[in-house]
Amino acid sequence: MRFGIIVFPGSNCDSDCYHALRDVMGQDVRYVWHKESDISDVDCVVLPGGFSYGDYLRCGAIARFSPVMQSVQDFAEMGKPIIGICNGFQILTEAGLLPGALIRNRELKFICQPQYIRVEHNRSMFTNMCQDRQVLNVPIAHGEGNYVADEATLERLEANGQVIFRYCDAQGECTNEANPNGSMHNIAGIMNEKGNVLGMMPHPERVCDPILGGTDGRLIFGSIVEWAERRIANAK
Amino acid sequence: MPSKQRWDEVGLTENEYRMIIDILGREPNDLELNLYGVMWSEHCGYKHSRAMLKMFPTSGPRILQGPGENAGIVDIGDGLAVCMKVESHNHPSALEPYQGAATGMGGIIRDIFTMGSRPVALLDSLKFGPLDNPRSRYLMDGIVSGIAGYGNCIGIPTVAGEVGFDPCYTGNPLVNAMCVGLIRHDEIQRGAAAGVGNSVMIVGHTTGRDGMGGASFASVEITAESEERRSAVQVGDPFMEKLLLEACLELFKTGCVVGIQDMGAAGIISSTCETAARAGTGIELDVALVPKRETGMTPTEVMISESQERMLVIVEKGREQEVYDIFDKWGLHAVVIGHVTDDGMLRVLDNGVKVGEVPAKSLAEAPVYRPGYEKPAYIDELAAFDPLTLPLPDDMNDVLLKLLASPDICSKRWVYRQYDYMVRTDTALPPGSDAAVVRIKGTHKAIALTIDSNGRYSYLDPYKGGAIAVAEAARNIVCSGALPIAITDCLNFGTPEKPDIYWQFRESIMGMAEACRALDTPVISGNVSFYNETDRGAIYPTPTVGMAGVMEDVKHITTQAFKKDGDAIVLLGETKEELGASQFLNIIYGMQKGKVPDINLEKESSVQKATLKAIQEGIISSAHDCSDGGLAIALAESCISGRKGAYVNLKFGIRTDALLFGESQSRILISLKPEYLDKLFVICESFGVPCQVIGTVYGDRLNVDVNGNKVVQLPVEEMKDKWEGTIPAYMNRR
């Protein structure tokens, strides 16, 4: 399958995603410049991390008006997979493709560290290769990853199983101490209602190559590939 | 006497003013005088350091570019090279910590990609006053945030660094930023304005009044008056620099770039006269063509503005369109402001009217001074102190915990957690070990990087301090599994016109130079920061050494962490009864005196070679440099990093405190499987390196016996808590 990595001015994890998907996962990948509008040749859109437009004003606030974002909206409506990582997650919430918002970390500091996250369930195109409640080690690196939403939204997210990753400790307990940034309900990643748009603060592309200390990121990208292949097989 | 004010106003001396008249054959006009004032400032002209810097070894078979360009370049084989430089931003950071540090990062990053190189790593060496001072905490908080804000946004990982504290840095913090890039030999760009008729372009940001005169500002001591000189503050724009970086690297691929130079200190003036001087050409430019963001700027203001994120590019005549196309794609300015001439003159026009004309070379070559120097009286006085006259402490557990918790030695996680050290997915060995390791995708190779300094040693004995700074950096590189290949240096000193300061400067350079020769690590780039003085006096002489090493295979990556119960712990090198100048004296007795530990560079080299050989043979589980706090701290850190305990049994004929906490040089603590011991002995024998099995990795406590007495018994968790708690306890205060 072919992944399309959207490059905004100021994206800086675009080449990391490219390397992880092509050289480690063995997939077809291309960069999509933010001014492009035709993305019909890609099967999965990746919004990479970084500081699009310097993250000036608000994280992701300016990027959502890039020309390519209209195509990304359409792509989402078609039910095709979209994964927004870190700044990509922020852009998806600003664009209204995911509910809620990401505000400054509880400690008001940028945090870069290895991080345990719990897979809430494996009935999604992003987690089908994981076990239910599996603990993954996927690092975080952000200044504004503190997930907030109103009570009704949170209830809906929980009821629909849209909360897919939660910050936890090594044993999988989602305690306050294990919450690095103050996110409500320890939320590290959520999906839209249809389950084809994922936003997550942790960086799976940073744990694909074993020399970097882990390979848990492969489970997430691998799940997307697995889902796409199954769909093609079913179509036949 | 109007002419007296003229040279004073631009910070020059009467004699220098006379020299300008000799060069021009007439009185300079105001614009011209300002150009000389900026270019002949200490910051741009290196007036007081240039003669001394010649003592450094700067060449070798691996060196592709030594000092004199935007950054140095060293070969790492297979057509690849490392480009690096370290630079200070002390004075701007003292005034506006966030922006001062941020623009420091911006400047050093531009130096690297100007050479055609893709920046892959940042490092920094920071020094502050004691943390119980609120001003020190304010500066540390702002400076760390500024580094993080810039580096994280532009997407270059900050992979290593050091943070130190001493009252001498109160009010004059040190911010030394280092950037490292990778480059193929055939991609190297140079800062020369060659080819008469070629176009001179300015690309990137617009030019404003910000940072006006920062170069001359950095060349004076910080006083209440300079704190009022607000215009010296520049604002960093990492987003703009990210675009500039990508656009420049794309531009180089077209082959239309003849020369390129960062507009750092002194902006247009320094970049034009330096590029022209290097090529032996001249440049004619029109300030009216420079894109400005403020109205009513005078030609002088345009010439000396220090607006950030700008570059001077010399482009082959007729190929300007290629530049416009690429910069337009990235949404950046690119404007022709002049052309290269053959008359060696820097000619400044304003709307076609000549407003100044001086020989370019004369601006780029400031006068060279060799100030007088004299050994300060304190040196012999402080060295005469014998620490062995102090009583032996009765509780070594307590001493060890105090050292672990001291700000200099304790964990710096609070700092590096704010840096994105993983972006680019090449950081194979993250912060927290002796050196960071950055792998090179598509190869088996990696580079190891470190940055080190020791102001206390340099204060007490600048010669040894300089040599030890280089030796320790190399030891750190070796412990990570790499071969040290080159250094970049940042020399932070007081006022050079003072004979005792100049003596410190001279001794430091001689010590560093000797170590660079002995360890085969030439100096490829660097920076001098003088006038680091406040009302309270000069900082300690602080030469900072940034070093790169090469590793042929990432499988040799080694960390300081103990790995496995049952591994043997071995100490390489000699332990002498040396407590002078140690952290032990500093922290336990509040004394900064005594004799700095001896350093024998031949022995140093042998220890490093033996360690590297053993690592390359694959027999080493962990390696850690014995430095601040001595053997006991090295043991504790290896235990903490590995979450492992150790049983150590020492039999030495020296005092227990000197044995545990003395800082004898050229020692490396390693652990390995017992079955490899024989192989290790053979290697050590062949290099003539003393080697002693001192214990075993085991359990969850550090136990140290000395001559049969139990002197240290501490749970690893307790040591870890002490080691990790200090900085958060200070900084998270509200």
Add this chain to the structure above:
Amino acid sequence: MTAKINVTLKKSIMDPQGTAVKDAALSMGFDAVDDVRIGKHIEVKIKDGVSREEAEKQVELLCQKLLANPVMENFSFEITED
């Protein structure tokens, strides 16, 4: 009383945030926009019983010492009755 404080960058200080917002506004077709400068708006609630004179004195100092960095920012404020 409430002190309504505005902290803005001095005119000679570059404002990358403002520039990015301006560029975005122009690209979205807001062609009336000439320039954008971004600052901070801070509201400080004053304790009951404090005189207006004392409040003004303290807010002025608060701005100088904490809320604005005089190296690069200007400030202005007004104190309003709640």
